[in-house]
Amino acid sequence: MKRFGALMTALALALALPACTSTAPAASSAQASAEIPKIVIYHAEGRRSERVVWLCEELGIPYELKFRRGDVAGSFEDIFAVNPGMRVAPTVFYNGELLVESGAILQFIMDRNGGGRLIPAVNSPDYASYLRFMHYAEGTLASDVVADYRVARATDNKAPRGEKETDGQRAMRFADDFLAKHAYFAGAEFTTADIMMVFPISYAIRMNVADPAKYPNIAAWQKKVEDRPAFKRMLAIARPDGRVAPPPSLVLP
Ligand SMILES: N[C@@H](CCC(=O)N[C@@H](CS)C(=O)NCC(=O)O)C(=O)O
Structure with missing residues (x-):
């Protein structure tokens, strides 16, 4: 009966989602945990x-997605309107509560609605790696590759390809070395640490901060995680026309 009630709540929520720029209920709301939140x-x-x-998409939780298709500047205007204190993507409302900082948002949703999925048990041997890469993604990798990119843009605009590694390249190598011995960033299983790591890794490669040929383990991992049905659904829903207004890549030698 409780389960039936939860399913009815999920259905009612999915049907009640108001019109917006884009509304995307996740594929399998039957998998969502009993308390179905309103996530915008x-x-x-x-x-x-x-x-x-x-x-x-991985958890099968319904959500409402707001963006102006093909208009990144417009999407940021909408963000600024609801979050004038911090014009940042992601900005999320969870049952009306404002959330920022993607790692914290993922952790919050996992705590409330993950039901133990996509995270190793706290006392498992994989937990330390899980936590490390949950934080490494923004705390080290994103900061270092973005700093490399900005320094190059402010100077010669060239992709760094010298003998000496940049900070971003060193951070990529650390990740690649880990993946030489582990299938995923928490060890044996796919977790939210992998979700966190995709953005800075693809940024480093796309912007030509790092040469992908030097990170074969990252390349194999990236193919595996981007092959996941939930990732593909995310792309179709959240990036239907490919990347819009991406920053320019550094010039290769
Ligand atoms: N550490 C933050 C970084 C958020 C961030 O910088 N997001 C970028 C988009 S990827 C942004 O909103 N930039 C502001 C802008 O482009 O105006 C997080 O992980 O949420």
Whole structure:
């Protein structure tokens, strides 16, 4: 009876979602946990808000997605209107509560609605790696590759390809070395640490901060995680026309 009630709540919520720029109930709401929240994701195509969409797709939680298709500047205007304190993607409302910082948002949704999925048990041997890469994604990798990119843009605009590794390249190598011995960033299983790591890794490669040929383990992992049905659903829903207004890549030698 409780389960039936939960399913009815999920159905009612999915039907009650108001019209918006884009509304995307996740594929399998039957998998959602008993308490179905109202999650509104303010998004811009190709930006870090894709992490939240991907997580909801993995968990089968319904959500409302707001963005202006093909208009990243417009999407950010909408974000600024609801979150004037911090014009940032992702901006999420969870049952009306404002959430920012993608890692914290993922953790919040997992705590409330994950039901133990996509995270190793706290006392398992994989938990330390899980936590490390949940934080490494923004705390080290994204900061270092974005810093490399900005330094190059402000100077010669050239992709760094010298003998000496940049900070971003060193951070990529650390990740690649880990994947030489593990299938995923928490060890044996796919987790939200993998969801966190995709953005800075693809940014480093796309912007030509790092040469993908040097990171074969990352390449194999990336293919595997981007092959997941939930990732593909995320792409179709949150990036339907490919990347919109991406920053320019550094010039290769
Ligand atoms: N550490 C933050 C970074 C968020 C962030 O910088 N998002 C970018 C998009 S990927 C943004 O909103 N940039 C502001 C802008 O482009 O105006 C997080 O993980 O949520």
